[in-house]
Amino acid sequence: MPERADITYFGAGPALLPTDVLETAAAALVNYNGTGLGLAEHSHRSELATNIINxxxxxxxxxxxxxxxxxxxxxxxxxxxxxxxxxxxxxxxxxxxxxxxxxxxxxxxxxxxxxxxxxxxxxxxxxxxxxxxxxxxxxxxxxxxxxxxxxxxxxxxxxxxxxxxxxxxxxxxxxxxxxxxxxxxxxxxxxxxxxxxxxxxxxxxxxxxxxxxxxxxxxxxxxxxxxxxxxxxxxxxxxxxxxxxxxxxxxxxxxxxxxxxxxxxxxxxxxxxxxxxxxxxxxxxxxxxxxxxxxxxxxxxxxxxxVFIAGQVLKKALNTFPNKVDGQQALSEKKAKLIYAALDAHPESYKVVPDKSVRSRMNICFRVTHLESGTDESEKAFLKGSVEIGLTGLKGHRSVGGIRASNYNSISLESAEKLSKYIESFAAGPRK
CATH class of the missing domain: 3.40.640.10 (Type I PLP-dependent aspartate aminotransferase-like (Major domain))
Structure with a gap:
Protein backbone atom coordinates (compact mmCIF):
# COMPACT_ATOMS: atom_id res chain seq x y z
CA MET A 1 0.00 0.00 0.00
CA PRO A 2 1.35 3.45 -0.88
CA GLU A 3 2.22 6.02 1.78
CA ARG A 4 0.90 9.58 1.61
CA ALA A 5 4.33 10.78 0.50
CA ASP A 6 4.17 8.46 -2.52
CA ILE A 7 1.04 10.06 -3.97
CA THR A 8 0.50 13.37 -5.75
CA TYR A 9 -3.21 14.01 -6.07
CA PHE A 10 -4.32 16.23 -8.96
CA GLY A 11 -8.05 15.90 -8.25
CA ALA A 12 -10.29 18.89 -8.90
CA GLY A 13 -11.87 18.93 -5.47
CA PRO A 14 -11.96 18.08 -2.70
CA ALA A 15 -8.33 18.83 -3.36
CA LEU A 16 -5.00 17.95 -1.83
CA LEU A 17 -4.28 19.54 1.55
CA PRO A 18 -0.82 20.21 3.02
CA THR A 19 0.25 17.23 5.14
CA ASP A 20 1.41 19.36 8.07
CA VAL A 21 -1.96 21.15 8.15
CA LEU A 22 -3.74 17.78 8.28
CA GLU A 23 -1.48 16.62 11.10
CA THR A 24 -2.25 19.74 13.12
CA ALA A 25 -5.96 19.35 12.40
CA ALA A 26 -5.89 15.67 13.38
CA ALA A 27 -4.48 16.53 16.79
CA ALA A 28 -7.04 19.32 17.22
CA LEU A 29 -9.84 16.93 16.35
CA VAL A 30 -8.91 14.77 19.34
CA ASN A 31 -7.84 17.38 21.90
CA TYR A 32 -7.84 21.07 21.04
CA ASN A 33 -5.36 23.20 22.97
CA GLY A 34 -5.42 20.93 26.01
CA THR A 35 -9.15 21.38 26.60
CA GLY A 36 -9.80 17.63 26.70
CA LEU A 37 -12.32 17.99 23.86
CA GLY A 38 -11.84 17.84 20.13
CA LEU A 39 -12.46 20.99 18.12
CA ALA A 40 -15.50 19.47 16.40
CA GLU A 41 -17.06 18.98 19.85
CA HIS A 42 -16.71 22.56 21.11
CA SER A 43 -19.70 24.87 20.89
CA HIS A 44 -19.80 27.23 17.96
CA ARG A 45 -20.98 29.84 20.48
CA SER A 46 -17.80 29.56 22.54
CA GLU A 47 -15.09 32.18 22.80
CA LEU A 48 -12.74 29.60 21.33
CA ALA A 49 -14.87 29.39 18.16
CA THR A 50 -15.16 33.17 17.86
CA ASN A 51 -11.39 33.54 18.12
CA ILE A 52 -10.87 31.00 15.32
CA ILE A 53 -13.33 32.85 13.07
CA ASN A 54 -11.85 36.29 13.76
CA VAL A 307 -12.78 27.09 9.55
CA PHE A 308 -9.80 26.04 11.66
CA ILE A 309 -8.35 24.04 8.76
CA ALA A 310 -8.78 27.05 6.46
CA GLY A 311 -7.05 29.19 9.07
CA GLN A 312 -4.10 26.80 9.21
CA VAL A 313 -3.77 26.86 5.42
CA LEU A 314 -3.70 30.66 5.54
CA LYS A 315 -1.09 30.72 8.29
CA LYS A 316 1.10 28.37 6.29
CA ALA A 317 0.71 30.55 3.19
CA LEU A 318 1.57 33.74 5.10
CA ASN A 319 4.66 32.07 6.60
CA THR A 320 5.74 30.66 3.22
CA PHE A 321 5.31 33.84 1.19
CA PRO A 322 6.51 37.08 2.81
CA ASN A 323 4.99 38.94 -0.14
CA LYS A 324 1.69 37.13 0.46
CA VAL A 325 -0.43 36.24 -2.57
CA ASP A 326 2.13 37.63 -5.01
CA GLY A 327 4.52 34.86 -4.04
CA GLN A 328 1.89 32.19 -4.57
CA GLN A 329 0.97 33.74 -7.92
CA ALA A 330 4.55 33.48 -9.15
CA LEU A 331 4.70 29.83 -8.10
CA SER A 332 1.30 29.01 -9.64
CA GLU A 333 2.35 30.50 -12.95
CA LYS A 334 5.67 28.66 -12.93
CA LYS A 335 3.97 25.31 -12.31
CA ALA A 336 1.37 25.88 -15.02
CA LYS A 337 4.00 26.92 -17.58
CA LEU A 338 5.95 23.71 -16.91
CA ILE A 339 2.94 21.50 -17.57
CA TYR A 340 1.67 23.42 -20.59
CA ALA A 341 5.16 23.52 -22.12
CA ALA A 342 5.38 19.74 -21.94
CA LEU A 343 1.99 19.40 -23.62
CA ASP A 344 2.73 21.97 -26.33
CA ALA A 345 6.04 20.28 -27.14
CA HIS A 346 4.16 17.21 -28.39
CA PRO A 347 1.18 18.29 -30.51
CA GLU A 348 1.09 14.84 -32.07
CA SER A 349 0.31 13.32 -28.66
CA TYR A 350 -1.70 15.99 -26.80
CA LYS A 351 -4.31 18.62 -27.48
CA VAL A 352 -4.97 21.29 -24.86
CA VAL A 353 -8.74 21.87 -24.76
CA PRO A 354 -9.22 25.63 -24.17
CA ASP A 355 -7.85 28.40 -26.36
CA LYS A 356 -4.34 29.50 -25.41
CA SER A 357 -5.57 32.98 -24.46
CA VAL A 358 -7.76 31.64 -21.63
CA ARG A 359 -5.89 28.60 -20.37
CA SER A 360 -6.47 28.00 -16.69
CA ARG A 361 -3.48 27.90 -14.37
CA MET A 362 -5.52 25.81 -11.95
CA ASN A 363 -7.25 23.17 -14.12
CA ILE A 364 -5.17 22.03 -17.06
CA CYS A 365 -7.53 20.16 -19.41
CA PHE A 366 -6.22 18.18 -22.37
CA ARG A 367 -6.84 15.18 -24.58
CA VAL A 368 -4.35 12.41 -25.31
CA THR A 369 -4.06 11.29 -28.95
CA HIS A 370 -0.77 9.40 -28.76
CA LEU A 371 -1.77 5.85 -29.65
CA GLU A 372 -2.84 4.75 -33.11
CA SER A 373 -5.82 3.02 -31.49
CA GLY A 374 -7.43 6.39 -30.75
CA THR A 375 -8.09 8.92 -28.00
CA ASP A 376 -9.99 6.62 -25.63
CA GLU A 377 -7.23 4.02 -25.53
CA SER A 378 -4.56 6.72 -25.36
CA GLU A 379 -6.17 8.27 -22.30
CA LYS A 380 -6.66 4.93 -20.59
CA ALA A 381 -2.98 4.16 -21.09
CA PHE A 382 -1.99 7.64 -19.89
CA LEU A 383 -4.04 7.31 -16.71
CA LYS A 384 -2.81 3.78 -16.01
CA GLY A 385 0.80 4.86 -16.35
CA SER A 386 0.32 7.94 -14.19
CA VAL A 387 -1.19 5.94 -11.32
CA GLU A 388 1.71 3.51 -11.44
CA ILE A 389 4.12 6.34 -10.56
CA GLY A 390 1.84 7.98 -7.96
CA LEU A 391 0.21 10.70 -10.08
CA THR A 392 -3.49 10.33 -9.32
CA GLY A 393 -6.77 12.21 -9.80
CA LEU A 394 -6.04 13.08 -13.44
CA LYS A 395 -9.25 11.83 -15.02
CA GLY A 396 -11.32 14.61 -16.59
CA HIS A 397 -14.81 15.58 -15.48
CA ARG A 398 -17.44 13.00 -16.35
CA SER A 399 -19.33 15.48 -18.56
CA VAL A 400 -16.41 16.19 -20.91
CA GLY A 401 -13.91 13.35 -20.43
CA GLY A 402 -10.24 13.77 -21.22
CA ILE A 403 -7.48 14.52 -18.71
CA ARG A 404 -7.51 17.26 -16.09
CA ALA A 405 -4.55 18.15 -13.90
CA SER A 406 -5.70 20.44 -11.10
CA ASN A 407 -2.72 22.58 -10.24
CA TYR A 408 -3.97 24.02 -6.96
CA ASN A 409 -1.78 25.77 -4.39
CA SER A 410 -1.09 22.54 -2.50
CA ILE A 411 0.61 21.02 -5.57
CA SER A 412 4.34 21.53 -5.11
CA LEU A 413 6.77 22.60 -7.81
CA GLU A 414 8.34 19.16 -7.58
CA SER A 415 4.97 17.53 -8.25
CA ALA A 416 4.39 19.74 -11.29
CA GLU A 417 7.86 18.80 -12.54
CA LYS A 418 7.07 15.10 -12.04
CA LEU A 419 3.88 15.43 -14.08
CA SER A 420 5.60 17.34 -16.88
CA LYS A 421 8.31 14.67 -17.08
CA TYR A 422 5.65 11.96 -17.28
CA ILE A 423 3.91 13.88 -20.08
CA GLU A 424 7.24 13.96 -21.93
CA SER A 425 8.04 10.27 -21.36
CA PHE A 426 4.57 9.08 -22.38
CA ALA A 427 4.84 11.04 -25.64
CA ALA A 428 8.24 9.48 -26.31
CA GLY A 429 6.92 5.96 -25.80
CA PRO A 430 5.64 3.50 -28.42
CA ARG A 431 2.62 4.68 -30.40
CA LYS A 432 0.93 1.28 -30.66
Whole structure:
Protein backbone atom coordinates (compact mmCIF):
# COMPACT_ATOMS: atom_id res chain seq x y z
CA MET A 1 0.00 0.00 0.00
CA PRO A 2 1.35 3.45 -0.88
CA GLU A 3 2.22 6.02 1.78
CA ARG A 4 0.90 9.58 1.61
CA ALA A 5 4.33 10.78 0.50
CA ASP A 6 4.17 8.46 -2.52
CA ILE A 7 1.04 10.06 -3.97
CA THR A 8 0.50 13.37 -5.75
CA TYR A 9 -3.21 14.01 -6.07
CA PHE A 10 -4.32 16.23 -8.96
CA GLY A 11 -8.05 15.90 -8.25
CA ALA A 12 -10.29 18.89 -8.90
CA GLY A 13 -11.87 18.93 -5.47
CA PRO A 14 -11.96 18.08 -2.70
CA ALA A 15 -8.33 18.83 -3.36
CA LEU A 16 -5.00 17.95 -1.83
CA LEU A 17 -4.28 19.54 1.55
CA PRO A 18 -0.82 20.21 3.02
CA THR A 19 0.25 17.23 5.14
CA ASP A 20 1.41 19.36 8.07
CA VAL A 21 -1.96 21.15 8.15
CA LEU A 22 -3.74 17.78 8.28
CA GLU A 23 -1.48 16.62 11.10
CA THR A 24 -2.25 19.74 13.12
CA ALA A 25 -5.96 19.35 12.40
CA ALA A 26 -5.89 15.67 13.38
CA ALA A 27 -4.48 16.53 16.79
CA ALA A 28 -7.04 19.32 17.22
CA LEU A 29 -9.84 16.93 16.35
CA VAL A 30 -8.91 14.77 19.34
CA ASN A 31 -7.84 17.38 21.90
CA TYR A 32 -7.84 21.07 21.04
CA ASN A 33 -5.36 23.20 22.97
CA GLY A 34 -5.42 20.93 26.01
CA THR A 35 -9.15 21.38 26.60
CA GLY A 36 -9.80 17.63 26.70
CA LEU A 37 -12.32 17.99 23.86
CA GLY A 38 -11.84 17.84 20.13
CA LEU A 39 -12.46 20.99 18.12
CA ALA A 40 -15.50 19.47 16.40
CA GLU A 41 -17.06 18.98 19.85
CA HIS A 42 -16.71 22.56 21.11
CA SER A 43 -19.70 24.87 20.89
CA HIS A 44 -19.80 27.23 17.96
CA ARG A 45 -20.98 29.84 20.48
CA SER A 46 -17.80 29.56 22.54
CA GLU A 47 -15.09 32.18 22.80
CA LEU A 48 -12.74 29.60 21.33
CA ALA A 49 -14.87 29.39 18.16
CA THR A 50 -15.16 33.17 17.86
CA ASN A 51 -11.39 33.54 18.12
CA ILE A 52 -10.87 31.00 15.32
CA ILE A 53 -13.33 32.85 13.07
CA ASN A 54 -11.85 36.29 13.76
CA UNK A 55 -8.26 35.11 13.31
CA UNK A 56 -9.07 33.41 10.01
CA UNK A 57 -10.85 36.51 8.76
CA UNK A 58 -7.87 38.64 9.74
CA UNK A 59 -5.37 36.35 8.00
CA UNK A 60 -7.49 36.16 4.85
CA UNK A 61 -7.70 39.95 4.75
CA UNK A 62 -3.92 40.20 5.18
CA UNK A 63 -3.19 37.64 2.47
CA UNK A 64 -5.53 39.16 -0.14
CA UNK A 65 -5.33 42.80 1.02
CA UNK A 66 -9.08 43.00 1.60
CA UNK A 67 -10.10 46.63 2.30
CA UNK A 68 -11.77 47.59 5.57
CA UNK A 69 -15.08 48.36 3.87
CA UNK A 70 -15.59 44.66 3.07
CA UNK A 71 -16.95 41.94 5.33
CA UNK A 72 -15.99 38.27 5.27
CA UNK A 73 -18.65 35.64 5.91
CA UNK A 74 -18.30 31.91 6.49
CA UNK A 75 -21.32 30.06 5.17
CA UNK A 76 -22.45 26.62 4.05
CA UNK A 77 -23.95 25.27 0.84
CA UNK A 78 -20.90 25.49 -1.40
CA UNK A 79 -20.70 27.39 -4.66
CA UNK A 80 -24.05 25.97 -5.74
CA UNK A 81 -25.65 27.46 -2.63
CA UNK A 82 -24.17 30.81 -3.58
CA UNK A 83 -25.77 30.60 -7.03
CA UNK A 84 -29.02 31.02 -5.11
CA UNK A 85 -27.75 33.31 -2.36
CA UNK A 86 -26.40 35.89 -4.79
CA UNK A 87 -29.74 36.05 -6.59
CA UNK A 88 -31.78 36.45 -3.41
CA UNK A 89 -29.49 39.06 -1.90
CA UNK A 90 -28.64 41.17 -4.95
CA UNK A 91 -32.22 41.28 -6.19
CA UNK A 92 -33.28 42.51 -2.74
CA UNK A 93 -30.60 45.20 -2.96
CA UNK A 94 -31.84 46.21 -6.41
CA UNK A 95 -35.44 46.45 -5.21
CA UNK A 96 -34.45 48.56 -2.22
CA UNK A 97 -32.41 50.96 -4.34
CA UNK A 98 -35.14 51.20 -6.97
CA UNK A 99 -37.68 51.87 -4.23
CA UNK A 100 -35.59 54.70 -2.82
CA UNK A 101 -35.28 56.24 -6.28
CA UNK A 102 -39.05 56.09 -6.81
CA UNK A 103 -39.72 57.59 -3.38
CA UNK A 104 -37.39 60.48 -4.19
CA UNK A 105 -38.99 61.04 -7.60
CA UNK A 106 -42.50 61.07 -6.11
CA UNK A 107 -41.53 63.08 -3.05
CA UNK A 108 -42.78 60.36 -0.68
CA UNK A 109 -41.20 59.40 2.64
CA UNK A 110 -40.20 55.78 3.24
CA UNK A 111 -42.48 53.72 5.49
CA UNK A 112 -43.51 50.15 6.11
CA UNK A 113 -46.87 50.85 4.48
CA UNK A 114 -45.98 52.18 1.05
CA UNK A 115 -48.62 54.13 -0.90
CA UNK A 116 -50.27 52.25 -3.76
CA UNK A 117 -48.71 54.51 -6.40
CA UNK A 118 -45.23 53.64 -5.10
CA UNK A 119 -46.05 49.92 -5.19
CA UNK A 120 -47.34 50.27 -8.74
CA UNK A 121 -44.24 52.09 -9.93
CA UNK A 122 -42.01 49.54 -8.23
CA UNK A 123 -43.93 46.66 -9.79
CA UNK A 124 -43.53 48.27 -13.19
CA UNK A 125 -39.79 48.62 -12.62
CA UNK A 126 -39.49 44.96 -11.60
CA UNK A 127 -41.49 43.78 -14.60
CA UNK A 128 -39.68 45.93 -17.14
CA UNK A 129 -36.20 46.57 -15.76
CA UNK A 130 -35.08 43.84 -13.37
CA UNK A 131 -32.27 41.84 -14.98
CA UNK A 132 -29.41 39.70 -13.77
CA UNK A 133 -26.52 39.40 -16.22
CA UNK A 134 -24.48 36.22 -16.63
CA UNK A 135 -21.28 35.64 -18.56
CA UNK A 136 -21.51 31.96 -19.46
CA UNK A 137 -17.98 30.69 -20.10
CA UNK A 138 -18.18 27.14 -18.75
CA UNK A 139 -20.20 24.54 -16.90
CA UNK A 140 -20.40 26.37 -13.57
CA UNK A 141 -21.47 29.76 -14.91
CA UNK A 142 -24.06 27.93 -17.00
CA UNK A 143 -25.42 26.24 -13.85
CA UNK A 144 -25.49 29.61 -12.08
CA UNK A 145 -27.55 31.20 -14.86
CA UNK A 146 -29.93 28.24 -14.90
CA UNK A 147 -30.46 28.49 -11.15
CA UNK A 148 -31.25 32.20 -11.46
CA UNK A 149 -33.82 31.47 -14.17
CA UNK A 150 -35.37 28.79 -11.94
CA UNK A 151 -35.65 31.18 -8.98
CA UNK A 152 -36.90 34.41 -10.53
CA UNK A 153 -37.91 33.40 -14.05
CA UNK A 154 -35.97 33.38 -17.33
CA UNK A 155 -37.38 36.76 -18.28
CA UNK A 156 -35.21 38.38 -15.61
CA UNK A 157 -32.01 36.56 -16.62
CA UNK A 158 -29.81 38.00 -19.34
CA UNK A 159 -27.03 35.80 -20.71
CA UNK A 160 -24.80 38.66 -21.77
CA UNK A 161 -22.22 36.33 -23.30
CA UNK A 162 -22.22 32.63 -24.16
CA UNK A 163 -18.81 31.23 -25.03
CA UNK A 164 -20.32 28.28 -26.91
CA UNK A 165 -21.52 30.63 -29.63
CA UNK A 166 -17.94 31.37 -30.73
CA UNK A 167 -16.48 27.90 -30.23
CA UNK A 168 -18.60 25.45 -32.18
CA UNK A 169 -21.07 24.81 -29.39
CA UNK A 170 -18.41 23.97 -26.81
CA UNK A 171 -16.72 25.91 -24.03
CA UNK A 172 -13.06 26.84 -24.42
CA UNK A 173 -12.96 30.54 -25.25
CA UNK A 174 -14.15 33.82 -23.71
CA UNK A 175 -16.02 36.18 -26.07
CA UNK A 176 -14.52 39.61 -26.68
CA UNK A 177 -15.81 42.17 -24.20
CA UNK A 178 -17.08 44.35 -27.05
CA UNK A 179 -19.61 41.63 -27.89
CA UNK A 180 -21.09 41.31 -24.39
CA UNK A 181 -24.73 42.40 -24.26
CA UNK A 182 -24.84 43.83 -20.76
CA UNK A 183 -28.06 45.21 -19.30
CA UNK A 184 -28.42 48.89 -18.51
CA UNK A 185 -28.87 48.55 -14.75
CA UNK A 186 -28.64 44.89 -13.74
CA UNK A 187 -29.06 43.67 -10.17
CA UNK A 188 -25.65 42.09 -10.69
CA UNK A 189 -23.22 40.89 -13.33
CA UNK A 190 -22.03 37.38 -12.53
CA UNK A 191 -19.06 35.47 -13.89
CA UNK A 192 -16.94 32.49 -12.86
CA UNK A 193 -13.28 33.47 -12.82
CA UNK A 194 -12.03 29.91 -13.35
CA UNK A 195 -14.07 27.08 -14.84
CA UNK A 196 -12.84 23.81 -13.32
CA UNK A 197 -14.61 21.52 -15.80
CA UNK A 198 -13.54 23.30 -18.96
CA UNK A 199 -10.11 24.65 -18.01
CA UNK A 200 -10.99 28.26 -18.81
CA UNK A 201 -9.75 31.17 -16.69
CA UNK A 202 -10.24 34.90 -17.15
CA UNK A 203 -6.77 36.42 -17.78
CA UNK A 204 -7.70 39.37 -15.58
CA UNK A 205 -10.58 41.56 -14.45
CA UNK A 206 -12.84 42.51 -17.40
CA UNK A 207 -12.26 46.15 -18.30
CA UNK A 208 -15.89 46.67 -19.29
CA UNK A 209 -16.92 45.87 -15.69
CA UNK A 210 -14.52 48.36 -14.09
CA UNK A 211 -16.10 50.52 -11.34
CA UNK A 212 -17.96 53.60 -12.56
CA UNK A 213 -18.49 55.47 -9.32
CA UNK A 214 -21.15 54.66 -6.75
CA UNK A 215 -23.67 53.51 -9.34
CA UNK A 216 -22.01 50.19 -10.07
CA UNK A 217 -21.92 47.86 -11.74
CA UNK A 218 -22.49 45.28 -9.02
CA UNK A 219 -20.03 42.54 -9.97
CA UNK A 220 -20.35 39.09 -8.41
CA UNK A 221 -17.62 36.53 -9.02
CA UNK A 222 -17.19 32.84 -8.25
CA UNK A 223 -13.53 32.20 -7.42
CA UNK A 224 -13.96 28.75 -5.93
CA UNK A 225 -11.08 27.21 -7.83
CA UNK A 226 -8.50 29.99 -8.16
CA UNK A 227 -8.84 32.07 -5.01
CA UNK A 228 -5.55 32.65 -3.15
CA UNK A 229 -3.59 31.81 -6.32
CA UNK A 230 -3.18 35.33 -7.70
CA UNK A 231 -3.69 38.94 -6.72
CA UNK A 232 -7.21 40.21 -7.38
CA UNK A 233 -8.59 43.78 -7.43
CA UNK A 234 -10.96 43.25 -4.52
CA UNK A 235 -12.43 46.75 -4.78
CA UNK A 236 -13.70 46.02 -8.29
CA UNK A 237 -16.07 43.41 -6.92
CA UNK A 238 -19.24 43.71 -4.88
CA UNK A 239 -19.28 40.03 -3.90
CA UNK A 240 -16.57 37.37 -4.13
CA UNK A 241 -17.50 33.84 -3.14
CA UNK A 242 -15.63 30.56 -3.09
CA UNK A 243 -15.84 27.08 -1.66
CA UNK A 244 -12.91 26.22 0.58
CA UNK A 245 -12.16 22.80 -0.89
CA UNK A 246 -9.80 23.83 -3.70
CA UNK A 247 -7.17 26.22 -2.32
CA UNK A 248 -8.30 27.08 1.19
CA UNK A 249 -9.31 23.98 3.11
CA UNK A 250 -11.80 21.17 3.33
CA UNK A 251 -15.35 20.75 2.08
CA UNK A 252 -17.96 22.32 4.35
CA UNK A 253 -17.15 26.04 4.38
CA UNK A 254 -18.01 28.64 1.77
CA UNK A 255 -16.49 32.11 2.03
CA UNK A 256 -18.19 35.32 0.93
CA UNK A 257 -16.33 38.64 0.73
CA UNK A 258 -18.89 41.41 0.37
CA UNK A 259 -19.01 45.20 0.39
CA UNK A 260 -20.38 46.38 3.71
CA UNK A 261 -22.58 48.91 1.93
CA UNK A 262 -24.62 45.96 0.63
CA UNK A 263 -25.31 44.96 4.23
CA UNK A 264 -26.82 48.31 5.21
CA UNK A 265 -29.89 48.26 7.51
CA UNK A 266 -32.14 49.57 4.75
CA UNK A 267 -31.25 46.60 2.60
CA UNK A 268 -31.50 44.08 5.41
CA UNK A 269 -34.98 45.27 6.35
CA UNK A 270 -36.50 45.20 2.86
CA UNK A 271 -39.92 43.90 3.77
CA UNK A 272 -40.48 40.22 2.90
CA UNK A 273 -44.12 41.12 2.29
CA UNK A 274 -43.08 43.71 -0.28
CA UNK A 275 -40.94 41.23 -2.17
CA UNK A 276 -43.77 38.72 -2.17
CA UNK A 277 -46.17 41.36 -3.45
CA UNK A 278 -43.75 42.08 -6.29
CA UNK A 279 -43.55 38.40 -7.17
CA UNK A 280 -39.98 38.02 -5.92
CA UNK A 281 -39.14 35.04 -3.69
CA UNK A 282 -37.61 35.54 -0.25
CA UNK A 283 -34.56 33.33 0.18
CA UNK A 284 -33.82 31.10 3.18
CA UNK A 285 -32.52 33.12 6.10
CA UNK A 286 -29.33 31.03 6.24
CA UNK A 287 -28.48 32.49 2.81
CA UNK A 288 -29.16 36.10 3.82
CA UNK A 289 -25.85 37.95 3.91
CA UNK A 290 -26.97 40.67 6.32
CA UNK A 291 -28.13 38.07 8.86
CA UNK A 292 -24.90 36.07 8.60
CA UNK A 293 -22.81 39.25 8.92
CA UNK A 294 -24.78 40.51 11.92
CA UNK A 295 -24.05 37.23 13.70
CA UNK A 296 -20.38 37.03 12.71
CA UNK A 297 -21.13 33.89 10.67
CA UNK A 298 -22.70 32.18 13.69
CA UNK A 299 -26.41 32.54 12.98
CA UNK A 300 -26.61 28.76 12.69
CA UNK A 301 -24.17 25.97 13.59
CA UNK A 302 -21.00 26.56 11.60
CA UNK A 303 -18.33 23.87 11.26
CA UNK A 304 -15.60 25.52 13.31
CA UNK A 305 -13.29 22.60 12.59
CA UNK A 306 -13.41 23.40 8.86
CA VAL A 307 -12.78 27.09 9.55
CA PHE A 308 -9.80 26.04 11.66
CA ILE A 309 -8.35 24.04 8.76
CA ALA A 310 -8.78 27.05 6.46
CA GLY A 311 -7.05 29.19 9.07
CA GLN A 312 -4.10 26.80 9.21
CA VAL A 313 -3.77 26.86 5.42
CA LEU A 314 -3.70 30.66 5.54
CA LYS A 315 -1.09 30.72 8.29
CA LYS A 316 1.10 28.37 6.29
CA ALA A 317 0.71 30.55 3.19
CA LEU A 318 1.57 33.74 5.10
CA ASN A 319 4.66 32.07 6.60
CA THR A 320 5.74 30.66 3.22
CA PHE A 321 5.31 33.84 1.19
CA PRO A 322 6.51 37.08 2.81
CA ASN A 323 4.99 38.94 -0.14
CA LYS A 324 1.69 37.13 0.46
CA VAL A 325 -0.43 36.24 -2.57
CA ASP A 326 2.13 37.63 -5.01
CA GLY A 327 4.52 34.86 -4.04
CA GLN A 328 1.89 32.19 -4.57
CA GLN A 329 0.97 33.74 -7.92
CA ALA A 330 4.55 33.48 -9.15
CA LEU A 331 4.70 29.83 -8.10
CA SER A 332 1.30 29.01 -9.64
CA GLU A 333 2.35 30.50 -12.95
CA LYS A 334 5.67 28.66 -12.93
CA LYS A 335 3.97 25.31 -12.31
CA ALA A 336 1.37 25.88 -15.02
CA LYS A 337 4.00 26.92 -17.58
CA LEU A 338 5.95 23.71 -16.91
CA ILE A 339 2.94 21.50 -17.57
CA TYR A 340 1.67 23.42 -20.59
CA ALA A 341 5.16 23.52 -22.12
CA ALA A 342 5.38 19.74 -21.94
CA LEU A 343 1.99 19.40 -23.62
CA ASP A 344 2.73 21.97 -26.33
CA ALA A 345 6.04 20.28 -27.14
CA HIS A 346 4.16 17.21 -28.39
CA PRO A 347 1.18 18.29 -30.51
CA GLU A 348 1.09 14.84 -32.07
CA SER A 349 0.31 13.32 -28.66
CA TYR A 350 -1.70 15.99 -26.80
CA LYS A 351 -4.31 18.62 -27.48
CA VAL A 352 -4.97 21.29 -24.86
CA VAL A 353 -8.74 21.87 -24.76
CA PRO A 354 -9.22 25.63 -24.17
CA ASP A 355 -7.85 28.40 -26.36
CA LYS A 356 -4.34 29.50 -25.41
CA SER A 357 -5.57 32.98 -24.46
CA VAL A 358 -7.76 31.64 -21.63
CA ARG A 359 -5.89 28.60 -20.37
CA SER A 360 -6.47 28.00 -16.69
CA ARG A 361 -3.48 27.90 -14.37
CA MET A 362 -5.52 25.81 -11.95
CA ASN A 363 -7.25 23.17 -14.12
CA ILE A 364 -5.17 22.03 -17.06
CA CYS A 365 -7.53 20.16 -19.41
CA PHE A 366 -6.22 18.18 -22.37
CA ARG A 367 -6.84 15.18 -24.58
CA VAL A 368 -4.35 12.41 -25.31
CA THR A 369 -4.06 11.29 -28.95
CA HIS A 370 -0.77 9.40 -28.76
CA LEU A 371 -1.77 5.85 -29.65
CA GLU A 372 -2.84 4.75 -33.11
CA SER A 373 -5.82 3.02 -31.49
CA GLY A 374 -7.43 6.39 -30.75
CA THR A 375 -8.09 8.92 -28.00
CA ASP A 376 -9.99 6.62 -25.63
CA GLU A 377 -7.23 4.02 -25.53
CA SER A 378 -4.56 6.72 -25.36
CA GLU A 379 -6.17 8.27 -22.30
CA LYS A 380 -6.66 4.93 -20.59
CA ALA A 381 -2.98 4.16 -21.09
CA PHE A 382 -1.99 7.64 -19.89
CA LEU A 383 -4.04 7.31 -16.71
CA LYS A 384 -2.81 3.78 -16.01
CA GLY A 385 0.80 4.86 -16.35
CA SER A 386 0.32 7.94 -14.19
CA VAL A 387 -1.19 5.94 -11.32
CA GLU A 388 1.71 3.51 -11.44
CA ILE A 389 4.12 6.34 -10.56
CA GLY A 390 1.84 7.98 -7.96
CA LEU A 391 0.21 10.70 -10.08
CA THR A 392 -3.49 10.33 -9.32
CA GLY A 393 -6.77 12.21 -9.80
CA LEU A 394 -6.04 13.08 -13.44
CA LYS A 395 -9.25 11.83 -15.02
CA GLY A 396 -11.32 14.61 -16.59
CA HIS A 397 -14.81 15.58 -15.48
CA ARG A 398 -17.44 13.00 -16.35
CA SER A 399 -19.33 15.48 -18.56
CA VAL A 400 -16.41 16.19 -20.91
CA GLY A 401 -13.91 13.35 -20.43
CA GLY A 402 -10.24 13.77 -21.22
CA ILE A 403 -7.48 14.52 -18.71
CA ARG A 404 -7.51 17.26 -16.09
CA ALA A 405 -4.55 18.15 -13.90
CA SER A 406 -5.70 20.44 -11.10
CA ASN A 407 -2.72 22.58 -10.24
CA TYR A 408 -3.97 24.02 -6.96
CA ASN A 409 -1.78 25.77 -4.39
CA SER A 410 -1.09 22.54 -2.50
CA ILE A 411 0.61 21.02 -5.57
CA SER A 412 4.34 21.53 -5.11
CA LEU A 413 6.77 22.60 -7.81
CA GLU A 414 8.34 19.16 -7.58
CA SER A 415 4.97 17.53 -8.25
CA ALA A 416 4.39 19.74 -11.29
CA GLU A 417 7.86 18.80 -12.54
CA LYS A 418 7.07 15.10 -12.04
CA LEU A 419 3.88 15.43 -14.08
CA SER A 420 5.60 17.34 -16.88
CA LYS A 421 8.31 14.67 -17.08
CA TYR A 422 5.65 11.96 -17.28
CA ILE A 423 3.91 13.88 -20.08
CA GLU A 424 7.24 13.96 -21.93
CA SER A 425 8.04 10.27 -21.36
CA PHE A 426 4.57 9.08 -22.38
CA ALA A 427 4.84 11.04 -25.64
CA ALA A 428 8.24 9.48 -26.31
CA GLY A 429 6.92 5.96 -25.80
CA PRO A 430 5.64 3.50 -28.42
CA ARG A 431 2.62 4.68 -30.40
CA LYS A 432 0.93 1.28 -30.66
Missing amino acids: TTKKDLAAYLDIPDDYETLFMQGGGSGEFSATVYNMVAVWVERRKQKILKELGVEDSKQLPENVINELQKAVDEELKIDYLVTGSWSLKASQEAARLIGPGHVNVAADAREINGGKFGKIPEESTWKLSKNPAMVYYCDNETVDGVEFPGFPEVLAPKGDDGPIVVVDMSSNILSRRIPVKNFSVIFFGAQKNLGSTGVTVVIIKKSLLAPAVATTQPALLRKLGIPNGPIVLEYSTIAKNNSLYNTLSIFD
